[in-house]
Amino acid sequence: MNRYEIYALRYGTMTGRSPQMNFLVQDIHNEAADLDFYVWLVRDGSRRILVDTGFNEAAAKQRNREIKINPADMLARLGVAPDSIDDVVITHLHYDHAGNLDRFPKARFHLQDREMAFATGRCMCHGLLRHPFSVEDVTLMVRHVYSERVVFHDGEGAVAPGVTLHRVGGHSDGLQVVRVETARGPVVLASDATHYYANMRRKNPFPIIYNVGDMMEGWKVVGQLAGDPDRIIPGHDPKVRELYPQVGGDADIVALHREPIRSIAT
16 A cells, blocks of 8 residues: 655745634634645655645735745755646645646646536625635636646545545535545545634634535544544644654654654643
């Protein structure tokens, strides 16, 4: 069975967030927390898979976000060039997960049918639902469809042996999570199925949400796929960089295929 390395690359951050920005239901246990922006590199001896593509400098300026480096350029810290990426998984088409689609010229893009339908359908007539999307990113993905570079999935699918996709919805209608076989067992890149560990643990969703029921049912799926809470990786939690060992002393890159420094439960 294939065993992969997984790296989380933090390319930007958003500070000064209040608890109501991170939890749908307010209670005394909610806490303020910065929001980190990640992409994830999955690789073995012959294959390089990128999970999500982040946003670029223009999007950061437009949305008042802090970007440290374009994630496509950040891959060089791991000795990876954008044109060496074989496959790109887009967990969903929100601006912070689906920018830079022009930076990976040889990659195939993996996307859920429902996400493309959602991002180009009638729901985009409503500003509240449209806001997390970028029309430029969505349009570029359509161009990749016409160039026969998109692999669509309907529910469950596979990118490679040991790397599987699972549609959970919730945050966006076609949100998919990625299960990766590693030496420490299956690791689930949950993306925005749970922005923070606390969203899932407290059963309190992040406020940007399309379907609350799908999100809460999706947490069950994520838990079953991982088999252990320590093998679930949230989409934006700064704690990820505290729990996993740094790579080469780089505080913005951590190895998720290695055992956490401590359990998230502690």
